[in-house]
Structure formats: C-alpha cells, structure tokens
Amino acid sequence: MLILGAFNLFVGRLYLIPSESMEPTLNGCAGCDGDRIFVNKLAYLGDSSPHPGDVVVFRGPDSWNGSYTSQRSRNDVIRGIQNAASVVGIIAPDENTLVKRVVATGGQTVQCRAGDPGIMVNGKKVDDEFTEKPMSNPVDPATGSQACQGPYFGPVTVPQDNLWVMGDNRTNSLDSRGHMGDELQGTVPVENVVGRVEAIVLPFGRTGFVDNPDIQHN
Structure with missing residues (x-):
C-alpha cells in the first residue's frame, strides 16, 4: 500500500473523465462508462x-470552484477511509480537478474575433x-462563429507561468473562455497542473x- 500510495503521489495516477467537454479525445457523460486516464x-x-x-489535468483556480461539491462523507470515520483510499488511487482526490487542452502559454496572446479563421495565438490559427x-x-x-467554435473572445495576453486551456468539445466546455472575468483572465497557473494525460x-x-500534438506548428 505504501508503494502504491507513493506511486500515486509522485509518479502518476488514474482519473475518471466525468463529462463530455473533451470529446472526441476523451469520453465521459452522465450515466455512461467514462474513460479512465493515466x-x-x-x-x-x-x-x-x-x-x-x-492535455493536462489541473486543480481549478478558486474562481472555477463555485459549483464544486465535496464527495466526502460527513462521518469522520468514513471520510478518513475515503481519504486513505484516495492516497492509493482507489477513489479520486477531494478537489476540483479538471482536464483540458493547453492552447496558449505565458506571454502569448489568444483570441477569436469576428473574421478570424479559428482560435488565434499571436496572430496565427492553431x-x-x-x-x-x-x-x-x-x-x-x-455572438460567435463556426470558425471560433463558440462565442467570440479576447484578445487575452496570458500572464507568465499561466495557461489558456480549452476543451476539445468547444461548444460544450466550460473552460478559460468562461472565466475571463476573474483575476487571472480565465487562465490557469502552471503550479495548478497535476500532470499530462498520457x-x-x-x-x-x-x-x-x-x-x-504541437498545435502551433504552423
């Protein structure tokens, strides 16, 4: 158990995809058998x-956590068992962990405005x-376009050591676009990243x- 706990804490762990926001890359929906990812x-x-x-898993910044509800029991004993099970990867951590794709990194400017051919980073379509x-x-x-795969937004210059993230299911993902009014302009601190989905x-x-893939190769 100690070895398994150390592996989950420092090396990697499994997560269950709970929603459709990353389809078609990752499947998940209410009542279905969602993907388990490493x-x-x-x-x-x-x-x-x-x-x-x-594709990264990250802890939601404070402004992303308004609708998060703890899945832990109110019973101290049961909650302790749940927390122990979380350490060895049997159940999920009690935190708002999300999975999205990195679109832009610190110092880059991201937008999709009327007339843009798609999501633009530093003036080039990704x-x-x-x-x-x-x-x-x-x-x-x-308010948006097919090319933008949703509402217009930006331009937003990503702060250093932060990330602009989006779901692959662009019209069904609450991602950086939905949090632009917060103190981080919808971006996520790199320090919040748990790891990369392999x-x-x-x-x-x-x-x-x-x-x-390298989505900025062009």
Whole structure:
C-alpha cells in the first residue's frame, strides 16, 4: 500500500473523465462508462512545462470552484477511509480537478474575433483538427462563429507561468473562455497542473495513448 500510495503521489495516477467537454479525445457523460486516464505527474519536472497541445489535468483556480461539491462523507470515520483510499488511487482526490487542452502559454496572446479563421495565438490559427465535429451545440452568429467554435473572445495576453486551456468539445466546455472575468483572465497557473494525460486505460475498447500534438506548428 505504501508503494502504491507513493506511486500515486509522485509518479502518476488514474482519473475518471466525468463529462463530455473533451470529446472526441476523451469520453465521459452522465450515466455512461467514462474513460479512465493515466496522468503522468513527472511530465513537467525541472525546467519542463506544459506545451500548447498538451492535455493536462489541473486543480481549478478558486474562481472555477463555485459549483464544486465535496464527495466526502460527513462521518469522520468514513471520510478518513475515503481519504486513505484516495492516497492509493482507489477513489479520486477531494478537489476540483479538471482536464483540458493547453492552447496558449505565458506571454502569448489568444483570441477569436469576428473574421478570424479559428482560435488565434499571436496572430496565427492553431490546429483544431482534434476538436469535436460536427459541433455538439449550435453557435449564435450574433455572438460567435463556426470558425471560433463558440462565442467570440479576447484578445487575452496570458500572464507568465499561466495557461489558456480549452476543451476539445468547444461548444460544450466550460473552460478559460468562461472565466475571463476573474483575476487571472480565465487562465490557469502552471503550479495548478497535476500532470499530462498520457493514455486511456479503460474501457478496454478505447485503450491507447492520448495525442498531445504541437498545435502551433504552423
């Protein structure tokens, strides 16, 4: 148990995808058998940091946690058992952990305005071939566009040591775009990142590595 606990704490652990916000890359929905993913906690050791295109698990900043409800029991004994089980990876940590794709990093400017061909970072369109198509929800042409895959936003210059993150299911994801009014302009501190998503472990029919492409290659 100690070895398993140390592995989960320092090396990596499994997480369950609870929603549809990262489809088609990661599957999850209410009442279905969501993907279980392996998150590599060693991916960003030392001078390494998340790159545009990486799929990351992170702890939600304070402004992202308004609707989070603890899943722990109010009974002290049961809660203690749950916390112990969390250490060895049997159940999830009691924190608002989310999974999104990094689109822009510190110092970069991200936007999607009327006339833009897609999400723009430093004036260039980022790759969006991995996003959900056709889109899950309609886009109001008065406030957004098909190219933006949702409402217009930006420009936002990402603070140093922060990330702009978005779901692959762009019209069904509450991500950086939905938190632009907070003190971080919707961005997420790098220190909040738990690790990089490397693979889908379960269900067996979907087992495989998760692609973390360079979306700013052009």
